[in-house]
Amino acid sequence: MSKRVAIVGIGCSGFRTTSTDLSYREMIFEAATKCYEDAGGIHPQSIDSFVASSEDFMEGISIADEYVPDQLGAVLKPVQSIAGDSLQGLASALMQIKTGQQSIVATSAFSKVSNLSHYEKVAAYATDPAYIRPLKEHPYFIAGLEMNRYLHESFSTREQCARVVMKNRYNALSNPRAVYGAKVTLEDVTCAEPVSEPLGQFDISGHLDGAIVILLASEEKALEMTANPVWIKGVGWATDTPNLDSRREGLGGALYAKLAADKAYEMANIKSPVNEIDFAEIDDTFSYKELQHLEALQMCGFGEAGKLLEMGCFEPGGDLPVNVSGGSLGAGYLHEANGLQKVMETALQLRGEAGKNQLAGVETGLAFAWRGIPTATGTAVVLSNRL
């Protein structure tokens, strides 16, 4: 495991709630062009391998990996698709470099969710066809169940969840890539239309179109290509089960996040995550998820996240800034591209390129993505600007 790997290029298309002017190919071309330019203006011909992350039903295309190569400049190159969150795609790219067979690997993901008439229907198709789907419930009922159980077990409150929304959407106001920036009040969230109580409309992140391409390179190449590499210190991913009745620790916790983080911290040689990680961009698909994930990622003890949030600990000026970019609640939800959005925002902070949202003196950040309901799969990545 001697080979170290760094992020050497970052590019994204403009994120928008709809993108009727561009095809997904044209959108990805924009992100890829920016990424390759960011990496010193390389031509994709000099990239060894490519990894995309996608799911067929989101695109309305079977075997959607067919359409990956052209807009990445990857024709006749090693290309594979991961049916997973783009952080799993990033992990696959990292492994490829660590084998020694590849030196430079691009990883990409996009969302064109605006082209899909009913995301909820597709999400429902991910539940068990024999004993969940026939219930014909809106799939967000699972989030309602999880949230209720989490609040019950952790003694976190409904209001604390609402404060996650307030924080993240406020943070988004100063991030030019974020779309859902707003000053919302506690009442806005708690009095919003219920979806699956206690989950309300404002607890759910809004959908977004966009493409992200991130370029990874081996240590040797990274030092040649860029003056500000961001090192991938650790990565871990884990799957519990999408079966609601078989999760090892029930619906209140996020065991997948704990297992993923354990592996990432071990690889990054992090003994005390609270002390060694400066900031985090972690999944907040639903408001309660940020609190639940913070605890599972060992950023605080179980049941502490809500109180720490109220104390301002996770604000940009707090001890552990969380989702300074606005997170999914503030920046928007990019489906399988979520993970790369979190890595992008983390890496920009570590490069000192986060603009108005820039945190001072940060060295190590954590990115964590969850695949959304009904899954129990998450991926954690530890990034640092120090080798």
Add this chain to the structure above:
Amino acid sequence: MRKVAIVGAGLTKFVRRALETPKELSFEATKTALDSCGLSLDDIDCVAHGSAPDAFDGIHQKGEYLADGCGGWNKPTMRVYVGGATGVHAVVHGWHHVASGMFDICLVVCEEKMSNAMPHAQGFFLTIFDAITERALHPNLLWIFALEMNRYMERYGYTKEDMALAAVNNKRNGLLHPSSQFKDEITVEDVLNSETMAYPVSRLDVSPVSDGAAAVVLAAEPVARRLTDKPVWIEGVGWTLDTAYWATRDLYYPRYLDKAARMAYEMAGIREPDKQINIAEPYDPFDYKALHHMEGLQLSPRGKTVELLRDGHFARDGNLPMCPSGGLLGVGNPIAAAGVMKICELFWQLRGEAGERQVPGDPRLGVAQAWGDLMQVSSVVVTGI
């Protein structure tokens, strides 16, 4: 580069319609593979699994659904897909897990249950075509194979009879495979007289629709040597995806496979594949594809493959046995599982455990390949003992 070996393998039977659910099929193959090398799930560090289009099962995020059937419960589990090439590619994906140094033991599992799709799995292939410029023509999957087969035959003056020889060879081999869904030998005449589906493709030129699963266990060198005295090493891996504008390239030659094979051979240090390799498992969803792929794999000179086939060069007892498993034509085609089935075949053949199917002469080096998407992707794995 860290050495990685295959140490265990398991298959289900391939059948037209299975009683088991996708998860249960995955479980059967996974358990058999674990038992074959005396491991339990606790010994497994991670799961690399694969399945081609979700539409067959009508399950979104099918990898998540399959995870516990594949032994992925509470483990790092990651699903890869490259269309029809997924099976062999899942082994490449598993190799990434172990060769990277991040994991010591990886389970590779592929499953496909095509019978879930009603009325016929083929209907779901409409959605592989370009949504705007091609789907309006109501294409079906057979079109593209027929177009490629016709171009290939035209280029070298091959006849339908020539192509049928490959079907006969593979189906005969498959009769000896315990997973095979076929019982009867066929002749060239049977192929020629079978229903014309999309000229030049007749029904017996095509592999069947199947349900099935397959699994192998990969281990890093020291672990592999501890687990077995006959590890089968992954010597080389390669994969390539060509342009999605498939109608803009000449279909007579699989240039994507040419590149993927060269990548794998370079890693394996193979300079003369046609002389050094003892067993070939080219991807054969259609009979012509076996021959087309032998050329792309650099195992047969372009345009000379039929001649070599006629001379017995590719028979089980020939110089370079082609699809001794029976391939997709002879065993069945549960898409991703069929690719892993080819890797299983190399594993058993190189260990001398292929029973009646055993290739004579103590084979040392084998290659397996799979192909898919819009005739544009190939994955190649070279194994050796």
Add this chain to the structure above:
Amino acid sequence: MSEKIQVSGGTALSEEDIRSGNIFVTEDSLDCAYAWDMGVAIKRYLAELKEGRIIATECRKCKRIMLPPRLFCELCFIPCNSWRYVKDTGTINTFSICHVHWDASRIKEGEDPHLPAVIEIDGASDGMGIMHILGEVEPEKIKIGMKVKAVWKPKAKRTGSITDIKYFKPL
């Protein structure tokens, strides 16, 4: 060693098993609707088809005239802004005579087979083809290398779709 178990599971069902109702199934019919954004290049392509013309883009670097048109050259990896009309004639690169519908059902007695082909369009770079169908031709007379010409729908019936070309017929 060869007596080791290599195969387990995969229990075959027969038609009778299913007919007799001994097998439980749960049925669902997927209902997903999509409206794909065409983007810049394909939007122009379809708009021109509606006018009875085929348009391509040219890469300023490699000079390929590409069909279908695209906003970028995937090989040079630069944007393409040069539009070029190409002819509505071409050469059959390969073809098939298909007796099966898209859902694998067979065409009926008396119904004509589908005639898909890859047609290299005149005026585009060598080998630049599109998939389309052939018409006004006896299936057994189709040959690779045959020259063909587009047969357009009447202007009023064109919708801005690849099917605005009804089919290609021998020239």
